[in-house]
Amino acid sequence: MAGPVPGTGPVQHDGVGPAAVRLTGFGFRHASRRAWAVRDVDLRIEPGQRVLLAGASGAGKSTLLRALGGLLEPESGDVAGELTVDGAVPDRRRRPVGMVFQDPDSQLVMTRAGDDVAFGLENTGTPPALIWPAVDTALDAVGFDLGREHATAALSGGQKQRLVLAGALAPRPGLLLLDEPTAQLDPDGAALVRAAVNRAVADRSATLVVVDHDVEAWLPLVDRVVELLPGGGTVEHPSGWRPAPLRMPARRVHSPGEALLTAQAAGFAYRGAARPALAATDVALPAGRTLAVTGPNGTGKSTLALLLAGLRAPSTGRVVASPALTAGLRRPGLPPHRWPAVELANRIGTVFQQPEHQFLTGRVRDELSLGPLRSGAGAAQARATAEELLERLGLAALADANPFTLSGGQQRRLSVATALATAPRVLVLDEPTFGQDRETWAELVALLAEQQDGNRALCLVTHDAAVVTALADDVLTLGAPVPA
Amino acid sequence: MSVPLALGPARPVPLSAVNPVAQLTAIVVVTVVLLVSGDLVTPSVLLVAELALLPAAGLTRPGDVLRRTWPLLLSAAGVAWVNVAFGSLDGAEAWVSGATWALRVVALALPGILLVASTDPVRLADALTLHWRVSTRFAYGALAALRLVPLLAAEWETIRLARRARGVDGGRNPVAHVRLLASTAFGLLVGAIRRGSRLATAMDARGFDSGITRTNARGSRLRPLDAWVVAAAVAVCAVAVTASVLTGAWSPALS
Numbered sequence: 001m002a003g004p005v006p007g008t009g010p011v012q013h014d015g016v017g018p019a020a021v022r023l024t025g026f027g028f029r030h031a032s033r034r035a036w037a038v039r040d041v042d043l044r045i046e047p048g049q050r051v052l053l054a055g056a057s058g059a060g061k062s063t064l065l066r067a068l069g070g071l072l073e074p075e076s077g078d079v080a081g082e083l084t085v086d087g088a089v090p091d092r093r094r095r096p097v098g099m100v101f102q103d104p105d106s107q108l109v110m111t112r113a114g115d116d117v118a119f120g121l122e123n124t125g126t127p128p129a130l131i132w133p134a135v136d137t138a139l140d141a142v143g144f145d146l147g148r149e150h151a152t153a154a155l156s157g158g159q160k161q162r163l164v165l166a167g168a169l170a171p172r173p174g175l176l177l178l179d180e181p182t183a184q185l186d187p188d189g190a191a192l193v194r195a196a197v198n199r200a201v202a203d204r205s206a207t208l209v210v211v212d213h214d215v216e217a218w219l220p221l222v223d224r225v226v227e228l229l230p231g232g233g234t235v236e237h238p239s240g241w242r243p244a245p246l247r248m249p250a251r252r253v254h255s256p257g258e259a260l261l262t263a264q265a266a267g268f269a270y271r272g273a274a275r276p277a278l279a280a281t282d283v284a285l286p287a288g289r290t291l292a293v294t295g296p297n298g299t300g301k302s303t304l305a306l307l308l309a310g311l312r313a314p315s316t317g318r319v320v321a322s323p324a325l326t327a328g329l330r331r332p333g334l335p336p337h338r339w340p341a342v343e344l345a346n347r348i349g350t351v352f353q354q355p356e357h358q359f360l361t362g363r364v365r366d367e368l369s370l371g372p373l374r375s376g377a378g379a380a381q382a383r384a385t386a387e388e389l390l391e392r393l394g395l396a397a398l399a400d401a402n403p404f405t406l407s408g409g410q411q412r413r414l415s416v417a418t419a420l421a422t423a424p425r426v427l428v429l430d431e432p433t434f435g436q437d438r439e440t441w442a443e444l445v446a447l448l449a450e451q452q453d454g455n456r457a458l459c460l461v462t463h464d465a466a467v468v469t470a471l472a473d474d475v476l477t478l479g480a481p482v483p484a
Numbered sequence: 485m486s487v488p489l490a491l492g493p494a495r496p497v498p499l500s501a502v503n504p505v506a507q508l509t510a511i512v513v514v515t516v517v518l519l520v521s522g523d524l525v526t527p528s529v530l531l532v533a534e535l536a537l538l539p540a541a542g543l544t545r546p547g548d549v550l551r552r553t554w555p556l557l558l559s560a561a562g563v564a565w566v567n568v569a570f571g572s573l574d575g576a577e578a579w580v581s582g583a584t585w586a587l588r589v590v591a592l593a594l595p596g597i598l599l600v601a602s603t604d605p606v607r608l609a610d611a612l613t614l615h616w617r618v619s620t621r622f623a624y625g626a627l628a629a630l631r632l633v634p635l636l637a638a639e640w641e642t643i644r645l646a647r648r649a650r651g652v653d654g655g656r657n658p659v660a661h662v663r664l665l666a667s668t669a670f671g672l673l674v675g676a677i678r679r680g681s682r683l684a685t686a687m688d689a690r691g692f693d694s695g696i697t698r699t700n701a702r703g704s705r706l707r708p709l710d711a712w713v714v715a716a717a718v719a720v721c722a723v724a725v726t727a728s729v730l731t732g733a734w735s736p737a738l739s
Contacts, residue, residue, distance in 0.1 A: 125697055171691070
């Protein structure tokens with residue numbers, strides 16, 4: 001059957017109903033890369049099946065999803081083997097494919113919920129009279145009940161992602177591809193999205209392929225688990241398979257030492273905001289202990305981290321550093337947010353949610369010696385510190401690589417290492433395990449457990465219950481925001 | 485780590501009933517007349533008409549008006565000052581020339597502020613693509629990019645804080661401050677390109693610009709009101725020019 005000539009009219013669906021996927025010896029290598037991103041994949045997915053695609057970071061899961069979605073241009077790399085959807089090379093002009101990616105903010109286009117769902121239908125040339133009924137069906141399918149007129153900017157992450165899903169479903173795709181759809185959401189938002197997916201594919205009107213690090217949460221929703229191997233090829237896990245349990249670090253619990261940093265009724269409000277981003281909070285960070293800050297989104301967890309890290313001034317209350325921490329400062333009476341940056345980095349290390357925000361140089365080695373150099377260490381000593389950290393964090397082989405080219409897990413380890421390079425007594429980390437695979441998770445948690453033994457005070461802002469179990473001595477749960 | 489900023493649908497105000505392309509046409513008419521005129525009377529009359537439209541654009545509180553217009557008022561004052569201080573004229577003539585320039589700047593820019601205050605960006609893109617055949621790739625691409633601007637503001641703040649956390653700040657050295665600003669801007673640019681390419685991929689996946697003729701779910705209707713708005717703009721311009729000629733002030737810039 002011939003597809004329509006581009007530019008002539010609405011999409012002709014070759015078949016309604018779920019798509020069949022066939023891969024035979026499929027591989028893809030990005031232009032300018034020596035290694036294959038995906039290799040030797042043989043896979044048959046029957047119409048209506050739900051498949052979870054597992055595998056370590058860098059195994060090529062996202063590349064495979066993009067190939068299935070017809071998003072890999074032939075000129076962008078080398079293709080091996082064969083990949084067909086419903087017997088043909090994927091072509092979005094012939095039959096729409098629904099795709100959902102990680103970050104909801106870089107997927108929404110329109111300012112109103114209904115308009116955004118309609119966007120894909122408009123693109124496929126759907127007659128206007130048919131668009132709104134299809135929009136309503138899609139919104140209903142994902143359980144989005146805030147109405148078509150709701151402003152997209154005013155939605156929570158989970159609701160936004162639910163809307164993105166509705167937009168992907170509206171053109172009635174035969175194949176729905178989800179690329180870590182919950183990686184940037186809090187547990188409530190993630191559950192919301194999984195429930196929406198469950199509801200949307202309940203009638204098996206679309207074949208589903210999901211990639212997600214949180215394998216366990218998706219198991220009840222899928223029929224099969226296929227693991228992509230880093231060196232190429234796949235393994236099909238038998239039904240009833242469960243991922244290996246997380247490797248918990250061995251750790252010694254220390255009795256609380258002196259409180260290095262204390263928040264005293266510290267709160268923060270943006271100028272002109274109706275309610276504070278963080279209500280007045282009292283908390284102490286004693287040496288040798290780890291505090292986990294948890295609670296739903298919008299309660300000011302990240303804001304509290306910024307206050308404790310000396311990066312933002314509290315708008316009410318204060319953050320006080322102990323004499324042990326202020327020793328050596330020219331003006332020890334100043335609050336942390338007024339310390340010179342170098343002095344701050346020597347005393348309080350901060351690791352941000354997105355590692356790449358923190359990278360300042362073009363080489364991993366330079367990244368690690370930057371802190372010591374700025375705080376006045378000699379070149380030789382800075383080099384020694386960098387070498388030691390490279391060795392300990394298993395980054396030695398990457399010493400000359402550009403930090404921005406590292407994998408997500410490697411970037412995360414490097415960002416923690418850069419904070420450790422200046423040997424601060426206090427370490428503040430915002431969602432350190434966000435979107436990490438199990439291997440990286442275990443490495444990271446082990447690294448942080450080591451820091452506790454160094455008599456440091458740690459503060460972790462996290463949604464990850466496993467991290468709290470693994471590391472936290474004390475837990476501060478921030479409450480739901482007070483309605484304005 | 486968010487900054488309370490967002491691009492939302494514009495709240496409907498009386499002027500929203502006017503199709504954006506009619507508003508743009510009226511703006512073009514007013515702009516041409518202002519550029520041609522060189523006197524004080526023409527911009528004064530047009531400015532009075534524009535100010536009369538502020539309530540129709542939902543700008544009734546002086547605070548709201550000031551919040552949207554302060555950069556404009558500041559630049560108008562700057563233009564006037566430059567004319568008075570460095571112009572070739574002296575005394576009262578210099579002041580008239582300065583006032584003329586200031587009024588022209590305000591009268592030129594105010595219609596744009598009225599348009600932004602009353603027009604939903606999506607409706608603007610719809611109207612441009614449907615009536616003026618502006619490419620959908622450009623109009624909706626720009627719309628999607630516009631959504632990312634508030635996110636950039638939040639990202640700027642995060643990069644700045646992340647640098648301080650790494651021990652990098654300007655201290656008391658102004659040169660270091662400038663270099664820090666430049667490197668923060670570069671970091672922001674890198675982030676914006678990455679985010680932009682993610683957005684482009686997502687739009688690709690949703691079939692945007694795939695060669696199929698796009699339909700429009702909302703449509704964009706032109707009604708008699710829109711013709712009246714353009715006619716009214718022409719009429720007000722005619723009144724302004726007539727008043728200017730009758731008072732003997734008319735001195736077209738192109739003569």
